Amino acid sequence: MLPGWLRLCLCALILCGSVGASAVPGAVVRLQVDGVIGPASADYLVRGLAKAVDEGAQLVLIEIDTPGGLDSSMRAIIKAILASPIPVASYVAPGGARAASAGTYILYASHVAAMAPWTNLAAATPVAIGMPGSPSKPEGADKGETDKPAQGERGSADVMTAKQVNDAAAYIRGLANMRGRNAEWAERAVREAVSLSAEEALEQKVIDYLATDLNDLLRQLDGKTLPAAGVEVTLATAGAPLISHAPDWRTRLLAVITNPSVALILMMIGVYGLFFEFSKPGSGIGGVLGGISLILALYALQLLPVNYAGVALILLGIPLALIVTLALTSAGLILAILGMALKARRRQQVAGDSGLVGSLVAVAAVQAEDPCQNRRWCRFCSEPRRVSARSSNRRSNAPWSALQW
Numbered sequence: 246m247l248p249g250w251l252r253l254c255l256c257a258l259i260l261c262g263s264v265g266a267s268a269v270p271g272a273v274v275r276l277q278v279d280g281v282i283g284p285a286s287a288d289y290l291v292r293g294l295a296k297a298v299d300e301g302a303q304l305v306l307i308e309i310d311t312p313g314g315l316d317s318s319m320r321a322i323i324k325a326i327l328a329s330p331i332p333v334a335s336y337v338a339p340g341g342a343r344a345a346s347a348g349t350y351i352l353y354a355s356h357v358a359a360m361a362p363w364t365n366l367a368a369a370t371p372v373a374i375g376m377p378g379s380p381s382k383p384e385g386a387d388k389g390e391t392d393k394p395a396q397g398e399r400g401s402a403d404v405m406t407a408k409q410v411n412d413a414a415a416y417i418r419g420l421a422n423m424r425g426r427n428a429e430w431a432e433r434a435v436r437e438a439v440s441l442s443a444e445e446a447l448e449q450k451v452i453d454y455l456a457t458d459l460n461d462l463l464r465q466l467d468g469k470t471l472p473a474a475g476v477e478v479t480l481a482t483a484g485a486p487l488i489s490h491a492p493d494w495r496t497r498l499l500a501v502i503t504n505p506s507v508a509l510i511l512m513m514i515g516v517y518g519l520f521f522e523f524s525k526p527g528s529g530i531g532g533v534l535g536g537i538s539l540i541l542a543l544y545a546l547q548l549l550p551v552n553y554a555g556v557a558l559i560l561l562g563i564p565l566a567l568i569v570t571l572a573l574t575s576a577g578l579i580l581a582i583l584g585m586a587l588k589a590r591r592r593q594q595v596a597g598d599s600g601l602v603g604s605l606v607a608v609a610a611v612q613a614e615d616p617c618q619n620r621r622w623c624r625f626c627s628e629p630r631r632v633s634a635r636s637s638n639r640r641s642n643a644p645w646s647a648l649q650w
Contacts, residue, residue, distance in 0.1 A: 274296075274300065274489075275488065276490055278310070278311055278348075281500075281504050283504065286500060303485065306334050319350055323420070332356040332471040333356050334358075335355035336462055337365075340361055340362060342361070357453055359454040360455060365442050371410060418432050459487065503544070505546070511541050518538060
């Protein structure tokens with residue numbers, strides 16, 4: 246039988262958990278994308294959409310301010326939006342924000358596209374990460390056979406760029422036709438890298454609404470019927486509760502690590518760390534740190550799935566833990582040896598002539614020979630003694646009662 250106070254505490258905990266887990270039916274869930282779109286933001290939005298479905302929300306509002314991001318992350322977000330049974334409204338805000346590159350695709354894929362004044366849609370042309378473009382031919386180079394390899398490289402790069410651009414143009418045109426928006430401008434944004442302001446986007450039917458703030462947008466959406474996953478959903482957003490799911494610490498940390506610019510730095514650290522380990526094997530630090538940096542870079546660029554990246558980090562963490570343990574053990578042994586050496590140094594010596602310095606001894610007898618020859622002795626007597634002429638060795642003609650070295 247539990248005590249009364251313990252039962253009350255358990256009931257309070259259960260009640261608090263049930264209240265925290267429950268959500269307001271018919272609420273509007275707000276998600277935020279601020280920065281580069283990568284694996285972290287894709288995971289955040291996908292989990293946010295699933296959580297909104299579990300909470301019974303009527304609308305998911307994604308507030309966008311992004312310069313673009315990875316194509317794979319963008320496509321993962323768009324797949325989640327297209328499969329969502331809840332309408333998704335993408336809103337470029339606040340003033341001064343932009344939806345560039347991947348943000349433009351997400352805006353086209355959403356059930357509702359809206360922008361705040363003084364925002365813009367930027368170019369949606371795909372660009373390869375870390376590819377500086379076609380190198381120009383050095384001045385003064387001779388024409389002829391030497392031009393053929395360069396022309397071949399430029400031709401291959403042009404073919405690859407054309408394939409990427411055509412694929413992106415077809416993708417965004419399909420999204421525009423599905424949502425009934427301006428498909429011609431969408432294709433121009435990919436092929437010609439054009440941009441639009443919020444007012445121009447509304448005029449050219451690239452977006453659906455121009456709203457000054459969230460309340461204005463919800464007021465305009467009230468009573469609208471939108472198709473979501475094959476089902477018609479009628480919105481009642483006027484006065485609906487707004488629930489914000491801000492990115493947690495995990496998402497913010499991964500957003501820093503998976504930033505494409507940081508990913509390139511991690512890739513460089515990983516390559517140089519492995520090179521240092523191969524050139525000077527046995528250190529372990531360069532190999533482990535290089536491997537961890539390389540795995541994080543591959544995950545940031547979505548070249549390695551998160552589950553494989555986690556397994557690889559665990560396997561690399563084992564030798565790192567062993568190295569740290571060995572280093573701490575060695576440091577402890579060295580400190581112990583140094584402590585013993587310092588302690589032994591402070592002890593009085595018991596062997597050799599230096600051990601007699603400052604010691605007192607009793608003289609039992611004095612031989613005829615001079616016991617103080619070539620020695621420096623001090624005598625202590627109970628009564629004064631006459632010192633002989635040869636005082637250099639401090640010898641007296643009377644027996645000494647004590648000698649000090």
